[in-house]
Amino acid sequence: MAEEKKRTTRRITSVDVAREAGLSRATVSFVLNDTPGQSIPEATRQRVLQAAERLGYTPYAPARTLRSGRSDVAVFVLPDWPQGPTMAAFVERAAQVLSRAGLTLVTHVHTGDEQGLARLWTALTPAAVFGMRPFTSGELAGMRRAGISAVLPAAEEPGSDVSTTLWARGVGRLQAEHLIGKGHTRLAYALSDEPRLAALGRGRSEGAAQACAQAGLAAPTVTTIALDTEVTARVVEGWRGDVSAVCAYNDEVALAILAGMRTLGLSAPADLAVIGADDIPGGRFAAPPLTTVAQNSGELGIRIAEALLRTLEGQAPDLNLLPGDIQIVERASA
Amino acid sequence: MAEEKKRTTRRITSVDVAREAGLSRATVSFVLNDTPGQSIPEATRQRVLQAAERLGYTPYAPARTLRSGRSDVAVFVLPDWPQGPTMAAFVERAAQVLSRAGLTLVTHVHTGDEQGLARLWTALTPAAVFGMRPFTSGELAGMRRAGISAVLPAAEEPGSDVSTTLWARGVGRLQAEHLIGKGHTRLAYALSDEPRLAALGRGRSEGAAQACAQAGLAAPTVTTIALDTEVTARVVEGWRGDVSAVCAYNDEVALAILAGMRTLGLSAPADLAVIGADDIPGGRFAAPPLTTVAQNSGELGIRIAEALLRTLEGQAPDLNLLPGDIQIVERASA
DNA sequence: GTCGGCAGCTTACACGTGATAGTTCCGGGT
DNA sequence: ACCCGGAACTATCACGTGTAAGCTGCCGAC
Numbered sequence: 001m002a003e004e005k006k007r008t009t010r011r012i013t014s015v016d017v018a019r020e021a022g023l024s025r026a027t028v029s030f031v032l033n034d035t036p037g038q039s040i041p042e043a044t045r046q047r048v049l050q051a052a053e054r055l056g057y058t059p060y061a062p063a064r065t066l067r068s069g070r071s072d073v074a075v076f077v078l079p080d081w082p083q084g085p086t087m088a089a090f091v092e093r094a095a096q097v098l099s100r101a102g103l104t105l106v107t108h109v110h111t112g113d114e115q116g117l118a119r120l121w122t123a124l125t126p127a128a129v130f131g132m133r134p135f136t137s138g139e140l141a142g143m144r145r146a147g148i149s150a151v152l153p154a155a156e157e158p159g160s161d162v163s164t165t166l167w168a169r170g171v172g173r174l175q176a177e178h179l180i181g182k183g184h185t186r187l188a189y190a191l192s193d194e195p196r197l198a199a200l201g202r203g204r205s206e207g208a209a210q211a212c213a214q215a216g217l218a219a220p221t222v223t224t225i226a227l228d229t230e231v232t233a234r235v236v237e238g239w240r241g242d243v244s245a246v247c248a249y250n251d252e253v254a255l256a257i258l259a260g261m262r263t264l265g266l267s268a269p270a271d272l273a274v275i276g277a278d279d280i281p282g283g284r285f286a287a288p289p290l291t292t293v294a295q296n297s298g299e300l301g302i303r304i305a306e307a308l309l310r311t312l313e314g315q316a317p318d319l320n321l322l323p324g325d326i327q328i329v330e331r332a333s334a
Numbered sequence: 335m336a337e338e339k340k341r342t343t344r345r346i347t348s349v350d351v352a353r354e355a356g357l358s359r360a361t362v363s364f365v366l367n368d369t370p371g372q373s374i375p376e377a378t379r380q381r382v383l384q385a386a387e388r389l390g391y392t393p394y395a396p397a398r399t400l401r402s403g404r405s406d407v408a409v410f411v412l413p414d415w416p417q418g419p420t421m422a423a424f425v426e427r428a429a430q431v432l433s434r435a436g437l438t439l440v441t442h443v444h445t446g447d448e449q450g451l452a453r454l455w456t457a458l459t460p461a462a463v464f465g466m467r468p469f470t471s472g473e474l475a476g477m478r479r480a481g482i483s484a485v486l487p488a489a490e491e492p493g494s495d496v497s498t499t500l501w502a503r504g505v506g507r508l509q510a511e512h513l514i515g516k517g518h519t520r521l522a523y524a525l526s527d528e529p530r531l532a533a534l535g536r537g538r539s540e541g542a543a544q545a546c547a548q549a550g551l552a553a554p555t556v557t558t559i560a561l562d563t564e565v566t567a568r569v570v571e572g573w574r575g576d577v578s579a580v581c582a583y584n585d586e587v588a589l590a591i592l593a594g595m596r597t598l599g600l601s602a603p604a605d606l607a608v609i610g611a612d613d614i615p616g617g618r619f620a621a622p623p624l625t626t627v628a629q630n631s632g633e634l635g636i637r638i639a640e641a642l643l644r645t646l647e648g649q650a651p652d653l654n655l656l657p658g659d660i661q662i663v664e665r666a667s668a
Numbered sequence: 669g670t671c672g673g674c675a676g677c678t679t680a681c682a683c684g685t686g687a688t689a690g691t692t693c694c695g696g697g698t
Numbered sequence: 699a700c701c702c703g704g705a706a707c708t709a710t711c712a713c714g715t716g717t718a719a720g721c722t723g724c725c726g727a728c
Contacts, residue, residue: 011481013714024678039675058479061459062399063714066683072457085416091443092414104457106440109425123406123438125395145390147345252615259619281586282616285593347684358708373705397684400713
């Protein structure tokens with residue numbers, strides 16, 4: 001029966017607009033897309049625009065994508081570790097830049113299962129994809145098959161792993177350089193025991209080791225600690241008399257260390273200097289206020305987005321870490 | 335010339351699979367979709383599957399969506415205020431549930447501009463949309479035109495505003511009830527000066543006011559404070575002798591208050607009890623450790639996802655706040 | 669007066685998929 | 699001898715869009 005077809009309210013298509021305006025569908029398309037090389041009198045143009053407005057016409061993205069072969073979606077694949085305000089600023093600024101180019105940015109948290117990513121670009125067919133870790137060759141092949149034209153970081157170029165390698169090392173390096181500048185000669189590095197943060201932690205501690213080597217110092221003692229006051233207190237006791245300053249993987253680890261020190265009656269930076277990373281809001285209100293490394297992630301988001309757009313046009317990405325992307329925020333703890 | 339067409343590597347379609355398998359495209363479709371009502375011998379089935387595997391065939395989402403009228407994408411529209419681990423768990427669990435139903439979840443941060451949302455569902459044509467705030471009637475009309483079948487919260491039902499009203503009030507109510515249970519009779523509520531958090535803050539403070547009214551107490555004094563130690567110190571001085579306990583909008587505000595108290599030589603909870611909200615990791619390491627309200631956001635994510643799926647099938651959403659969704663985490667500060 | 673050219677349209681195809689309505693072939697019942 | 703019915707496929711349409719190609723007047727130029 002006809003009821004079956006009437007069940008779902010019919011979509012308004014350009015055919016409806018054409019009928020409403022008394023013109024052909026092609027003319028409607030020419031007007032709505034400002035197709036160059038067409039001569040359309042202003043009267044006709046207005047007739048189409050008003051008809052479209054009256055009916056509330058919205059072009060149907062799947063059909064448009066099917067026809068043109070290109071979608072207006074960009075997707076950022078985020079890791080499933082907890083994201084702070086740093087990532088929020090990153091995504092927000094990137095979205096602004098992409099939006100100006102007509103792209104809509106969405107994010108997808110990747111929980112680690114193999115086929116989750118495949119289903120993502122199968123369901124979305126984005127024009128561009130950015131990930132925090134380099135994609136495997138299998139993933140890249142799948143994306144190419146799905147017709148995705150711009151991918152960052154492209155696994156082919158080894159130095160392009162923005163977050164895990166380059167970026168993380170920069171953070172660790174800056175932490176260590178600050179402590180060395182304060183006269184410390186024997187450092188420790190405290191990693192989080194959250195397994196998903198292991199790769200990033202390795203990057204940051206390697207950066208600190210680089211800075212130490214450059215200053216002619218021994219590499220930091222690397223310890224993985226649980227976020228528990230009693231546990232950190234014991235670790236701090238182990239450090240006493242050996243190291244005079246500690247780089248924490250992030251501000252939360254740093255706060256845990258400060259809490260452990262507090263139970264021992266120790267205080268930073270006199271007994272042990274502590275520096276964090278990521279500049280979470282709570283760090284300012286610690287006792288003592290936490291010295292940390294802030295990442296200008298908004299700026300990075302803008303540059304990533306611009307690199308994606310450049311890739312879409314077939315140019316080289318050109319993505320580098322700039323001075324000023326990472327900064328020391330000096331408070332009292334180091 | 336033909337070069338133009340060869341420029342972009344051709345997409346592998348079901349036509350290619352059909353040719354490879356020596357069958358028609360229809361048969362390929364029947365096999366790959368397990369279309370019921372077809373009798374296909376196992377040999378043919380394997381022939382198709384292996385051909386598809388060999389060529390690395392992936393169905394093209396836009397064409398599939400165009401044909402079926404339904405996409406496999408769900409999108410969560412998130413506000414642009416900074417998101418903590420609470421929201422991460424929420425999205426992660428919801429994604430799991432939706433994934434089991436064949437839907438891919440993506441998130442989109444909405445920066446507030448009017449046409450950003452319109453472009454979102456124009457570019458994505460999601461099957462389902464969830465937002466943290468109720469949508470305006472104009473937005474709903476646009477989504478219906480774009481063919482989105484499930485939207486939560488639907489603006490029609492007034493009590494369905496999960497986050498801003500129901501959820502936020504529940505948090506404020508629990509904060510106040512805990513303090514009242516500790517014997518406090520005169521409370522204050524401290525809001526953040528971040529303008530984007532104003533609506534949520536109003537909801538939480540209203541919940542606290544409800545709890546006070548229920549206990550026969552006066553409503554809390556509501557103060558908006560900047561996240562600055564000196565500013566909070568002055569506000570705390572103003573409270574002295576008047577209120578004995580304060581609910582903070584969130585843990586960051588609470589930490590700022592504790593820092594302000596510290597500069598005055600005061601300590602919680604003896605001089606002023608402080609309770610936060612959201613249970614950020616750093617709260618455990620404050621001095622004193624912060625009592626707060628934890629939201630079981632993972633559970634909520636699951637229920638929201640299930641409600642979306644139910645809506646997709648045409649049933650009523652049935653979305654309520656359950657006991658156990660919000661819990662007091664009692665530490666030392668209150 | 670005929671004809672090229674251009675403004676102002678329309679007709680028709682392609683994109684890749686899902687599914688309906690067939691078509692062919694073959695074995696078995698009457 | 700005939701047909702019925704099911705197994706195993708295939709031909710074809712529809713989805714909504716962008717655009718290349720074609721069509722019709724009308725005006726000015728020779």
